[in-house]
Amino acid sequence: MVGSRIEATGARADGPSPRRRNGALGMAAAALAAAGVCITLTAPPASAAVTMLNIAPPSGPGYGVTCPYVLTANVTDPRPVEFRDNGNVILGSPAFPSGNTATVTWTPLSKGWHHLQAAQYPISKGASRWVNVTGTGLNLGSSCPLVG
Numbered sequence: 001m002v003g004s005r006i007e008a009t010g011a012r013a014d015g016p017s018p019r020r021r022n023g024a025l026g027m028a029a030a031a032l033a034a035a036g037v038c039i040t041l042t043a044p045p046a047s048a049a050v051t052m053l054n055i056a057p058p059s060g061p062g063y064g065v066t067c068p069y070v071l072t073a074n075v076t077d078p079r080p081v082e083f084r085d086n087g088n089v090i091l092g093s094p095a096f097p098s099g100n101t102a103t104v105t106w107t108p109l110s111k112g113w114h115h116l117q118a119a120q121y122p123i124s125k126g127a128s129r130w131v132n133v134t135g136t137g138l139n140l141g142s143s144c145p146l147v148g
Contacts, residue, residue, distance in 0.1 A: 049076050050118045053127035055106070060145045064137025067144035068107045073118035073127065075100055084117040094121075108133045 052074040063069065071090070073081045080094035081102035095102040108114055111133050119126030135146035 049125040050074065050081060050120060050127045051076060051125075053116060053118045053129050055116065055129060055131060058146075059143040060137075062134040062146060063108065063131055064135045064144060064146045065108050065111055065133055066139050067137035068105045068139065071104050071106050071116060071118065073097075073102045075102055075120060077120055077124075079120045081118050081120055084119075085114050087115075087117075111135070 050073045054072045054074075056070040056072075058064065058067065058069070071083055073083070073095075075081060075097050078097055080096050081104075083090040083093040083095065083104045083106070085106060085108070090104055090106050092104045095104045102118070106116070108131075114131045114133060115128060116131060117126055117128040136148040137144040138147045
């Protein structure tokens with residue numbers, strides 16, 4: 001017989017026919033393309049970001065332990081914003097944006113430098129600031145002067 005050799009099992013000895021091989025490759029390619037479309041359609045926008053992080057100015061010459069300060073994050077996406085102080089989640093976080101901003105009240109618990117961060121998860125370009133807490137405040141409600 002000229003051409004492909006047929007074995008006792010009825011299968012071609014040199015593998016599947018070109019038509020079957022091309023059909024299987026086409027189906028595999030279509031399945032991968034469909035999976036890619038599903039992933040693309042369900043992925044969150046990569047542009048979601050906290051664009052700026054601001055802290056309310058102190059009522060006196062510096063920031064103080066026990067004084068509350070409002071942190072404001074400017075955002076481009078309605079997802080919640082997680083605020084952190086030296087890597088620890090700030091009480092009241094995550095905060096849901098209202099318009100293009102999300103806020104949380106931060107009360108430092110120790111003197112020294114604090115690395116404040118705000119980010120939207122699961123993907124986000126975050127914003128951060130360094131703040132030096134130099135004294136201990138006396139929280140009077142509307143003001144918080146440093147006393148030590």
